[in-house]
Amino acid sequence: MTIHLKKGAPGTRVLGLGSYRPRRRVTNHELAQVMETNDEWIQSRVGIAERRWASDDETLVEMAVAAGGKALAASGLAPDEVDLVVLASASLRAPIPGIGPQVAHRLGIPRPGAFDLNAGCAGFCYALGVASDAIRGGSARNALVVGVERLTDVTDQTDRSTAVIFADGAGAAVIGASEEPGIGPVVWGSDGDQYNAIEIAAGSSTMTMAGQAVYRWATTKLTDTLVEAMEAAGVGPGDIDVFAPHQANLRIVESMTRKLGFGEKTVVARDVVQSGNTSAASVPLALTALLESGEAKSGDLALVLGYGAGLTFAGQVFRLP
Ligand SMILES: CC(C)(COP(=O)(O)OP(=O)(O)OC[C@H]1O[C@@H](n2cnc3c(N)ncnc32)[C@H](O)[C@@H]1OP(=O)(O)O)[C@@H](O)C(=O)NCCC(=O)NCCS
Known part of the structure; x- marks a missing residue:
């Protein structure tokens, strides 16, 4: 059967x-x-x-x-x-x-x-x-x-x-x-060897973070993930209208932006300036801010990336509604 x-x-x-x-x-x-x-x-x-x-x-x-x-x-x-x-x-x-x-x-x-x-x-x-x-x-x-x-x-x-x-x-x-794909394949992974770099330890109610280790990881390991997410969707940096990585630190956003070599049309989300690090909320908060301000528009091709505790990461390309 x-x-x-x-x-x-x-x-x-x-x-x-x-x-x-x-x-x-x-x-x-x-x-x-x-x-x-x-x-x-x-x-x-x-x-x-x-x-x-x-x-x-x-x-x-x-x-x-x-x-x-x-x-x-x-x-x-x-x-x-x-x-x-x-x-x-x-x-x-x-x-x-x-x-x-x-x-x-x-x-x-x-x-x-x-x-x-x-x-x-x-x-x-x-x-x-x-x-x-x-x-x-x-x-x-x-x-x-x-x-x-x-x-x-x-x-x-x-x-x-x-x-x-x-x-x-x-x-x-x-x-x-x-019918027409509007969301590209997710490229995700984890680096569990750094499992306690960002942690709320059992029995504790607050978070600790090894800031420099996380900074180093984010600026050295994650560019490849962004490139893989674009390749998986069949697009390149010149096709990206909006780059909205997790809003953890403006220096990390700028470092990723420099390494990826986007075209002039690419709008980069810098919502961390107004919103701080809002973890799992940061990517959609950044995208809605760009749509509300008119810097991004419906139909734009966005590249997004989340990363954090775990250490985990995931990115994909999708069209804005
Ligand atoms: C957290 C982070 C901003 C710290 O910046 P840094 O340049 O690494 O700073 P350090 O931790 O080396 O601290 C440098 C000095 O600033 C001090 N300092 C730390 N926080 C401070 C603050 N809010 N205000 C003033 N001084 C501060 C430190 O005590 C230290 O002083 P010292 O040199 O006298 O010991 C940075 O490491 C970072 O952004 N890491 C990535 C974290 C991240 O993105 N996490 C989220 C992932 S989801």
Whole structure:
């Protein structure tokens, strides 16, 4: 007896993007009043001018629902057309239950496959790869992917080397089937030998980071991943309209941009300046900021990359909705 398979979609595309930025803006000057730091150090080492910190009512679920709702509205789909929700986060405080099912319920999505995914700051790009392949494999018609973080909950506010960097926010994408491929293959991997370079150790509630090791890794090992993601999609640097790598540090963004040799048309996301490092939310936050400002437009070819705790990385090319 043969096991039957569902017929999947020939390709997938992003149908809508959405994001949520917490209300409270925190400048470097404000941080300098409560810890030994200053605007000059933060701007020159990390490139952050301000970041958003979530207030008590801006919970992970509320922010995910806000971003997911906008992505759903932008997609033009009804909630009952979505049958998979993948929620990426590295700052969940409670391991059980995952919040994907609750976010789906709040959005009126009836009984979807729903789960949380933790791939650190690479979470959004991992989730996009998983959801896209599920649609291509016939396991879902359409999917909602959310990256949401309250990193302020897991940051030691007396550790100036992390407290000035990490921040809060949410971003989301709805993806669906497409005759013409709108999302390229995900290129993902991990370097588990550096598993504790970014860590919330068992029993601890806050994160530690070996900043220099992560910086070295990001600037030396990940250019190849970006090149592989372009090659896998059959495009080159001259075809890329928008480069939106994880917004960890402006110097890392600039280093990757220099090495890849994009054409003049390529717009580079520098949302880290306004948003800080929002981990799994940073790529969709950066993309929605560029679309809202008009620097990026519908149909543009974007190259994205997430990387972080694990150490994990994932990148792909896709057309903006
Ligand atoms: C974290 C990071 C900004 C630190 O920058 P750095 O240039 O490596 O700085 P160092 O850790 O070597 O510290 C240099 C000095 O600045 C000090 N310093 C650290 N944080 C500071 C702050 N917020 N303000 C002022 N001084 C600070 C250190 O104490 C140290 O002082 P010392 O020389 O007297 O010992 C940088 O390593 C980095 O961005 N790494 C990548 C991290 C990353 O992207 N993580 C996310 C991946 S998802």
